[in-house]
Every structure is written in C-alpha cells, then in structure tokens.
Amino acid sequence: xxxQFLVSFALIVATFGLYIGIxxxxxxxxxxxxxxxxxxxxxxxNGMAIGADWMSAASFIGLAGTVMLLGYDGxxxxxxxTGGYLLLTFLFAxxxxxxxxxxxxxxxxxxxxxxxxxLIAAIATIIISFTYSVGQLSGSGVVIxxxxxxxxxxxxxxxxxxxxxxxxxxxxxxxxxxxxxxxVVLIIAYLIPVIFMxxxxxxxxxxxxxxxxxxxxxxxxxxxxxxxxYVIPFTENTKWQFLALxxxxxxxxxxxxxxxxxxxTVATMKAARWSGAWALLFIGLLYLSAPAYAxxxxxxxxxxxxxSSIDNLPAWTRSWVDTGKLSVADKSGDGVLQWSxxxxxxxxxxxxxxxxxxxxxxxxxxxAAGAMAAALSTAGGLMIAISAALSHDIYYRSINPHASxxxxxxxxxxxxxxxxxVAGLVALNPPGAITQIVAWAFALASGSFFPALxxxxxxxxxxGPGVIAGMVVGLSVTLGYIFAAKYGGFTILxxxxxxxxxxxxxxxxxxxxxxSLATKSPSKQVQEEVIDLxxxxxxxxxxxxxxxxxxxxxx
Amino acid sequence: xxxxxxxxxENYFRARNTAIIIYLIIWFIVSYGVVLLxxxxxxxxxxxxxxxxxxxxxxxIVVFIILLFVNAVxxxxxxxxxxxxxxxNETISAGKHLDH
Numbered sequence: 001x002x003x004q005f006l007v008s009f010a011l012i013v014a015t016f017g018l019y020i021g022i023x024x025x026x027x028x029x030x031x032x033x034x035x036x037x038x039x040x041x042x043x044x045x046n047g048m049a050i051g052a053d054w055m056s057a058a059s060f061i062g063l064a065g066t067v068m069l070l071g072y073d074g075x076x077x078x079x080x081x082t083g084g085y086l087l088l089t090f091l092f093a094x095x096x097x098x099x100x101x102x103x104x105x106x107x108x109x110x111x112x113x114x115x116x117x118x119l120i121a122a123i124a125t126i127i128i129s130f131t132y133s134v135g136q137l138s139g140s141g142v143v144i145x146x147x148x149x150x151x152x153x154x155x156x157x158x159x160x161x162x163x164x165x166x167x168x169x170x171x172x173x174x175x176x177x178x179x180x181x182x183x184v185v186l187i188i189a190y191l192i193p194v195i196f197m198x199x200x201x202x203x204x205x206x207x208x209x210x211x212x213x214x215x216x217x218x219x220x221x222x223x224x225x226x227x228x229x230y231v232i233p234f235t236e237n238t239k240w241q242f243l244a245l246x247x248x249x250x251x252x253x254x255x256x257x258x259x260x261x262x263x264x265t266v267a268t269m270k271a272a273r274w275s276g277a278w279a280l281l282f283i284g285l286l287y288l289s290a291p292a293y294a295x296x297x298x299x300x301x302x303x304x305x306x307x308s309s310i311d312n313l314p315a316w317t318r319s320w321v322d323t324g325k326l327s328v329a330d331k332s333g334d335g336v337l338q339w340s341x342x343x344x345x346x347x348x349x350x351x352x353x354x355x356x357x358x359x360x361x362x363x364x365x366x367x368a369a370g371a372m373a374a375a376l377s378t379a380g381g382l383m384i385a386i387s388a389a390l391s392h393d394i395y396y397r398s399i400n401p402h403a404s405x406x407x408x409x410x411x412x413x414x415x416x417x418x419x420x421x422v423a424g425l426v427a428l429n430p431p432g433a434i435t436q437i438v439a440w441a442f443a444l445a446s447g448s449f450f451p452a453l454x455x456x457x458x459x460x461x462x463x464g465p466g467v468i469a470g471m472v473v474g475l476s477v478t479l480g481y482i483f484a485a486k487y488g489g490f491t492i493l494x495x496x497x498x499x500x501x502x503x504x505x506x507x508x509x510x511x512x513x514x515x516s517l518a519t520k521s522p523s524k525q526v527q528e529e530v531i532d533l534x535x536x537x538x539x540x541x542x543x544x545x546x547x548x549x550x551x552x553x554x555x
Numbered sequence: 556x557x558x559x560x561x562x563x564x565e566n567y568f569r570a571r572n573t574a575i576i577i578y579l580i581i582w583f584i585v586s587y588g589v590v591l592l593x594x595x596x597x598x599x600x601x602x603x604x605x606x607x608x609x610x611x612x613x614x615x616i617v618v619f620i621i622l623l624f625v626n627a628v629x630x631x632x633x634x635x636x637x638x639x640x641x642x643x644n645e646t647i648s649a650g651k652h653l654d655h
Contacts, residue, residue, distance in 0.1 A: 031655070287616055538644055
C-alpha cells in the first residue's frame with residue numbers, strides 16, 4: 001500500500017460518506033418527496049443537480065479523449081450535448097412543469113388520455129434509462145477497481161450497493177442534494193488539472209483562452225508530419241453524419257426522461273426556465289474544458305513523447321502501458337518512438353493528465369473521486385427514472401390505483417434496489433462499447449419522447465392514437481436504421497447508426513400528425529389544458545376564456 | 556378570478572413565442588449553420604484557431620448559455636409587463652398539481 005493508494009482511498013471514502021449522510025438527512029417521507037423532491041428545489045441548486053445528473057462517467061472520463069482522437073468531428077458531441085438544453089428549456093420544461101405530474105410517461109398518458117400511451121412511454125423510459133445506466137455502473141467499476149486494486153467486477157458491485165442504498169432511501173429528494181455535492185466534487189476535479197496544464201504549457205492559467213495557440217502550433221506539426229490535420233472537418237465521417245449526430249444528441253437530450261423529471265422538482269415555470277440556464281452554465285464549464293484537455297494532451301504526446309528515444313520515455317507512460325490503454329511499440333525498430341507508433345485509448349486522456357502534468361497524489365486522488373461522482377450521480381438519476389416508471393406509472397396508475405402512500409413508497413424503494421442490482425449484473429459483462437450504447441439511448445429518446453412531447457405541448461389536435469402510432473413508428477424506424485446501418489451496411493448520405501435519431505424523430509412527428517388528423521380530435525377539456533400551457537400559473541384558460549387569478553388583492 | 560381580454564392573453568403568448576423563435580434561429584445558425592459552412596470558415600482565424608473549430612469547441616456553447624439566461628430574464632420582464640406576480644404563481648402552482 002503506497003501513499004497514492006491511501007490518499008485516493010481516503011478521498012473516496014470521505015465523499016461516499018458525504019453522499020450517504022446527505023441521503024439520510026433528506027430521507028423521503030411522502031411520495032411527492034420521493035418522485036419530485038417535494039417540488040421545492042431552488043433553481044441554482046437544481047441547475048447543479050441537472051449538471052451532475054447529466055454529466056456521466058463517459059463525459060468525465062471519455063469526452064476529451066473522443067475529441068482528441070476525432071479532431072473537429074468530435075465536436076459534434078460537444079455541441080449536441082449542450083445545444084439540446086435550448087430545445088428542452090424553450091419548448092418543454094416550463095410547460096411540463098405547469099402540467100404538474102410526477103413523471104414523463106404520466107404526462108403523456110394524461111395529456112393524450114391513453115393508458116396504452118402511458119405504458120409504452122413507461123417501457124421506453126425503462127429501456128432507455130437501463131441501457132444508459134449499464135454504462136455508468138461499469139464505468140464506476142473500472143474506477144473503483146483500479147483504485148482499490150480489486151477486480152473491476154468487485155468495483156461494480158461496490159458501486160451498485162452504494163447507489164441502491166442512497167437512492168432507495170432518499171428518493172428524488174435525497175438524490176437532488178447528493179447530486180449538488182457530486183457536481184461540486186466533479187467540477188473541481190475536472191478543472192484543477194487542466195488549469196495547471198495550461199499554466200505549464202502556455203503560462204496562462206485560463207485554459208479556455210490559451211489553448212488556441214496550442215491548436216495553432218499543432219497545425220504546423222501536423223503539416224510537418226504529413227498527417228491529417230487536427231482541425232480539418234469531416235475526416236472521419238460525412239458532413240451529414242456530423243449534422244445527424246448533432247441533431248440526435250440534441251433531440252435525445254430534450255427527450256431523456258431522467259433529465260426532464262428534474263424540471264418537475266422546482267416550484268414554478270419561471271424556476272424551470274432559470275434551472276435550464278443554470279444547468280447549462282454548470283455543464284458548460286466541463287464541456288468548454290474538454291477540447292482544452294484534448295489539445296493539451298495531443299500536444300504533449302506529439303511534442304514530448306513522440307520523437308524521444310524508446311528507452312527514455314516519460315515515467316508516466318509506463319503505468320498506462322501496463323493497463324493496456326496506451327501502446328508505444330517501436331514498430332520501425334529505429335529506437336525512436338514515432339507519432340504513428342503511439343496508440344492511445346480515449347479513456348485515459350483525462351485520468352492521465354495529473355500524472356503527465358506532475359500534479360501530485362492529492363490531485364490524482366481528487367480525479368478518482370470526481371470520476372466516481374460523475375458515474376454515481378448519473379446512475380442515481382437513472383435509477384429514480386426507472387423506479388418511477390415501474391412503481392408509479394405501471395404499478396400505481398395501472399395495477400393498483402388504491403395502494404396506500406406507504407405501500408407505494410415501499411414499492412418505489414424496492415424497484416430501485418432491484419433495477420440497480422439487475423443493471424449491475426448486466427454491467428459485469430457489458431454488451432459492446434459503452435459510448436455506442438449511450439449514443440443508441442439518445443437515438444431512441446429522440447425517436448420516441450421528442451415527437452410525443454413536442455406535439456403534446458404545442459399542438460392541441462394531437463391525440464391518443466396519434467401518439468401511440470408516433471412512438472411505435474419512431475422507435476421502429478430508429479431501431480431499424482441502427483441495425484441496417486451497423487450490420488447491413490445501409491446508409492443514407494453517409495449517416496451511420498449513431499445519427500439514426502434524426503430519421504426516428506421525423507418519422508415520429510409525421511406519423512403523429514397524420515394519424516391524429518385521421519382520427520377523432522381530443523376532448524374539449526384536453527384541448528383547453530394544452531392551450532393553458534401557453535400562460536403562466538396565474539393565468540388559466542377555461543371555457544374559451546383566459547382568467548387571471550388575483551385573489552391576493554381581494555382577500 | 557377575473558376575466559382577461561382575449562387580446563391581452565394573445566399578446567402574452569405572442570411575445571413569448573417571438574422571443575423563442577429568435578433564440579432558436581440564433582441557435583441554429585451558430586451550430587448547424589457553422590457546420591454547413593465549415594470549409595469556407597476554416598480560412599478565418601479566431602483566438603488562434605480556425606473559426607469553424609472555435610465555434611464548435613467554444614463559440615456555440617457560450618452562445619447557448621447566453622441565450623438561456625437572456626430567455627430567463629426576458630421572460631421575467633414579459634411576466635412583469637402583464638402583471639404576473641411570481642409569489643402568486645408559487646401559491647397557485649403548489650395547490651394545482653396532481654400530487655397523488
């Protein structure tokens with residue numbers, strides 16, 4: 001046991017203790033605590049919770065590496081995963097908040113007056129959140145495993161027990177405040193190394209300003225080596241694939257149930273708008289820094305590692321070569337490591353930075369705690385979404401509408417425990433690359449929830465048969481395209497499986513429009529409820545008139 | 556409860572929607588627009604990087620954040636202009652949703 005192990009271990013244990021303490025203090029007592037945190041979360045803190053919910057182990061560990069390996073083409077992820085918050089905040093969040101339900105499937109079921117639609121939405125929520133959480137749990141397994149020097153599967157199991165405990169106990173209320181703490185841990189852990197790296201490489205502590213000159217220097221180095229330049233667009237895929245992927249990530253963001261439900265936890269439509277703004281500011285801190293990490297790491301590899309004698313590589317390379325994430329074979333046998341002989345996995349760019357920049361054991365430990373915070377917070381939010389779909393939308397609304405409050409809390413808690421354990425078992429042996437599974441979850445959300453919410457909020461004529469057909473067709477087209485593109489070699493305009501969401505979203509919207517128009521229009525009450533969403537809480541649309549509640553003045 | 560003139564309500568809805576349409580046009584230009592024109596824009600240099608790269612890595616995200624805060628402030632202003640009281644919204648909202 002060396003000093004590094006003890007420091008990292010102490011930091012992880014301290015942060016875990018903090019999360020569990022917060023969950024115990026905020027234990028859910030009634031169902032509105034459990035599903036929507038009592039609807040009293042202040043917008044700034046909700047913004048942090050959304051940030052932690054949103055930024056997964058993949059964002060924390062893998063995003064910078066993806067940008068480094070793909071160059072400009074990797075920026076589709078940066079713009080896609082931030083731009084979706086505009087669709088969400090402008091088009092859905094305040095309206096869904098005014099409608100005032102517990103879950104997204106519940107909104108769809110009540111707005112479209114259809115139990116079938118609610119069940120389809122609940123099942124879609126479970127499938128999307130489940131695939132997404134498998135990635136989080138196996139990610140946390142890798143981090144815990146490396147840190148405690150145990151097998152990654154044991155690491156996964158430790159993560160599972162922890163998440164199941166604190167999310168079952170606190171429900172949404174506990175998770176919200178845990179996520180606030182997790183956001184603070186993860187953003188500090190992400191920013192410290194990149195700031196130090198900026199100081200070392202450019203003498204300017206503000207990486208966002210200073211990495212431009214590094215990008216510029218790399219351009220010259222690329223030209224000298226005669227390799228494809230870092231900043232040249234569309235080298236990996238076509239321009240249309242870039243656009244389709246960006247759209248899929250944006251529409252998927254706006255349609256992910258575990259993110260939308262966070263907007264139910266605030267008090268008003270106004271608070272929902274401010275939550276969206278704070279959320280993207282907090283998320284932007286990480287997303288603006290990822291390309292800086294990418295540029296600095298690529299520069300160091302080109303400038304300090306490539307070209308040095310194979311026997312005289314920097315010390316940090318050895319430990320990462322041992323993990324199999326970095327390969328520095330001298331294939332040409334000339335005793336010098338060439339740039340083309342370096343093969344690097346996108347997962348190590350962020351995690352190796354403290355060692356590359358020589359930042360000492362405290363920062364390395366902090367990085368591990370930050371990566372854990374990212375994985376745990378996202379997994380916690382996903383588990384609440386799955387549990388709400390099972391215990392509220394399926395059990396309470398369909399199977400046993402007379403269940404007592406106590407019984408429903410119990411069912412909610414057990415569904416979290418069971419969902420976490422099942423996801424953990426799948427995560428022990430994940431089916432394929434994590435980033436790809438995550439991209440598919442976004443494609444599915446943009447094919448199912450995005451059209452259903454868009455038309456449900458903005459078009460009063462959309463009805464039950466329309467949304468059922470729309471969700472089924474949207475999901476089928478998305479899945480069909482993913483399989484056709486991945487296994488059948490079928491592509492349109494060079495758009496591959498990760499861009500499938502654009503076809504699903506278009507098919508879902510068109511089907512909903514056509515089927516709704518071909519069938520009976522919704523009841524007058526439903527149509528009035530949709531028009532009512534145009535106005536703030538104080539204004540109500542009823543019987544063809546708008547009413548203003550000014551009771552405070554008269555009483 | 557007092558009835559409001561249809562026109563006033565219509566104006567509220569229109570004011571909010573016009574703002575959102577403007578934001579979404581800007582959103583589209585800084586992300587999709589820049590990607591569509593990536594090749595010509597790569598000849599312009601900004602903060603040491605080609606402009607298309609800068610927009611993808613930083614410019615678009617900063618614009619997104621600004622748009623969300625502008626939306627929050629402008630919406631509050633519109634609410635104020637129509638005499639909406641946020642304290643009232645909170646009270647009304649607390650009694651209205653389906654907490655079951």
